[in-house]
Amino acid sequence: xxxxxxxxxFGQGNGTLSRMDREVVESGCFMKGSLERKLLKLTTGEFxxxxxxxxxxxxxxxxxxxxxxxxxxxxxxxxxxxLILLQGSFYWYLKWKKVKKGRPYxxxxxxxxxxxxxxxxxxxxxxxxxxxxxxxxxFSFFFLLVYGFAxxxxxxxxxxxxxxxxxxxxxEFIRQKGFRRSVLAKELExxxxxxxxxx
Numbered sequence: 001x002x003x004x005x006x007x008x009x010f011g012q013g014n015g016t017l018s019r020m021d022r023e024v025v026e027s028g029c030f031m032k033g034s035l036e037r038k039l040l041k042l043t044t045g046e047f048x049x050x051x052x053x054x055x056x057x058x059x060x061x062x063x064x065x066x067x068x069x070x071x072x073x074x075x076x077x078x079x080x081x082x083l084i085l086l087q088g089s090f091y092w093y094l095k096w097k098k099v100k101k102g103r104p105y106x107x108x109x110x111x112x113x114x115x116x117x118x119x120x121x122x123x124x125x126x127x128x129x130x131x132x133x134x135x136x137x138x139f140s141f142f143f144l145l146v147y148g149f150a151x152x153x154x155x156x157x158x159x160x161x162x163x164x165x166x167x168x169x170x171x172e173f174i175r176q177k178g179f180r181r182s183v184l185a186k187e188l189e190x191x192x193x194x195x196x197x198x199x
Contacts, residue, residue: 035105039096046089050082069142073132077146080125084153087118091157091184112191115184119158126151157184 057078061069094111098104107115129147161182181189 036096036099039092039099042092043089043096046085046092050085050089053078053085054082071136071140071143073129073136073143074140074146076125076132077129077143077150080122080129081146081150081153083125084122084150084157087115087122088153088157091115106190107187109191112187115158116188116191119154119188122154122158126154157182158188159185 057069094107095105098107129150133143133147159182160179
């Protein structure tokens with residue numbers, strides 16, 4: 001979500017595939033070069049967002065009192081946000097790499113399993129964040145802001161697509177009359193079904 005600002009800076013567009021992109025991919029009738037460029041933009045956009053936020057953090061520390069910014073809760077929230085953004089960049093990178101080599105767009109089970117563990121790790125860390133909110137007296141508005149962004153990013157990737165940037169995607173959201181599951185969430189559900197069918 002917040003990375004969309006960085007996407008605009010770098011000319012990347014939105015951090016998700018549009019309906020047209022998904023239909024093209026699912027039908028198997030796509031121009032490899034176009035999809036490859038789209039996935040590369042998503043990969044670099046996520047990574048650029050991670051780098052920009054890290055630089056902003058360092059810059060803010062250099063010009064302000066480090067006491068409150070380096071409180072445990074604030075550092076924890078910042079690392080959590082960066083971790084989830086890196087997961088997004090890694091996800092699109094794996095897809096870009098497969099398309100670049102002319103392989104199927106969907107990730108294999110072994111790679112999706114990594115994201116299942118990422119999802120579980122995120123949930124644990126988000127719960128720790130709630131405990132910090134309750135018990136750490138040093139938490140600040142900064143913590144609430146960054147923790148909130150991290151939670152939104154986790155939901156956007158692992159549950160429901162929340163980001164709609166351009167006009168086409170806003171129209172798509174209106175047509176579908178509500179939120180839909182993210183691309184990664186659908187892939188993770190598919191691996192669960194495959195495992196269940198093999199039992």
